[in-house]
Amino acid sequence: MPGTILFGIDVESPDENAAGFIRHGVPLFEDLGVPVTWYVTGATLAAHPDAFREVEAHPLIDLQAHTYDHVIMKAIWMKIPEGKTIHGATDYFFQDCVTPAELDADLERCQRTFQDILGRPARGLTGPWGYYRGLGDRPDLLDLVYRHGFRFLRTFARNETDGQPVPLEWQPFTYAAQGKPDVTELMVHDYQDDFYWEAFNDPVPGVTYADHMMRMVDRVAAEDLVWSTCSHDHGAATKEGFDRKGTWYRAFIEYAREQGVRFLTGSAFHRG
Numbered sequence: 001m002p003g004t005i006l007f008g009i010d011v012e013s014p015d016e017n018a019a020g021f022i023r024h025g026v027p028l029f030e031d032l033g034v035p036v037t038w039y040v041t042g043a044t045l046a047a048h049p050d051a052f053r054e055v056e057a058h059p060l061i062d063l064q065a066h067t068y069d070h071v072i073m074k075a076i077w078m079k080i081p082e083g084k085t086i087h088g089a090t091d092y093f094f095q096d097c098v099t100p101a102e103l104d105a106d107l108e109r110c111q112r113t114f115q116d117i118l119g120r121p122a123r124g125l126t127g128p129w130g131y132y133r134g135l136g137d138r139p140d141l142l143d144l145v146y147r148h149g150f151r152f153l154r155t156f157a158r159n160e161t162d163g164q165p166v167p168l169e170w171q172p173f174t175y176a177a178q179g180k181p182d183v184t185e186l187m188v189h190d191y192q193d194d195f196y197w198e199a200f201n202d203p204v205p206g207v208t209y210a211d212h213m214m215r216m217v218d219r220v221a222a223e224d225l226v227w228s229t230c231s232h233d234h235g236a237a238t239k240e241g242f243d244r245k246g247t248w249y250r251a252f253i254e255y256a257r258e259q260g261v262r263f264l265t266g267s268a269f270h271r272g
């Protein structure tokens with residue numbers, strides 16, 4: 001069996017990076033012919049309404065949410081691997097989160113923005129920064145996102161050290177145990193992007209992130225796994241900046257298609 005890839009990209013920069021990602025990303029994915037999901041912050045959607053309305057009409061691109069203001073839903077307390085400096089820390093790194101009331105107000109604004117600009121609410125939500133165990137240990141937050149209409153999530157995006165990688169052994173699941181069988185957790189596996197792979201690994205001469213991604217494809221295909229993978233619009237304002245990511249997007253996507261791996265949007269995977 002060939003396996004499944006859910007490629008989701010956080011389009012989260014209200015500045016020219018999101019505009020550049022649209023300008024350079026749409027033709028790339030059109031050329032590759034694979035479906036992808038873009039998780040867009042409400043602030044980014046509001047900054048480029050006409051451009052996103054055009055993306056919305058695109059059959060290969062599924063637009064979903066990444067909160068309004070990139071608010072962190074669950075605190076992150078990362079144990080930094082020996083000898084590494086990550087987010088400026090060498091032992092522990094802490095990133096606080098918003099209160100449930102603040103999250104409630106943010107998601108209200110996010111859904112209103114989706115409704116105003118795209119004429120529909122979002123059904124998928126990526127939690128900024130990502131968290132160990134997703135919302136599995138926070139039924140209060142699960143209720144909250146459910147009330148705002150979200151039915152598929154990418155909130156499980158860190159391992160037990162609050163770092164990376166997230167092993168493929170954790171496959172997507174539903175929150176049935178928490179009383180929400182109709183909510184799917186897609187996960188974000190492995191590394192959230194090239195920058196985290198670099199931060200958590202020692203460089204090996206001649207080995208690129210594209211090589212790493214192709215080895216992931218091998219395993220996904222051999223074991224028929226679902227791989228939810230992620231990237232960001234960072235640095236995409238210029239073609240040169242976009243191509244730093246676009247080059248490895250093309251490499252692993254073309255390789256995966258040769259292996260017979262299928263690509264699905266978050267919405268299509270959730271629908272089953």
Ligand SMILES: [Zn+2]
Nearest residue numbers: 010012128129
């Ligand atoms: Zn983000």
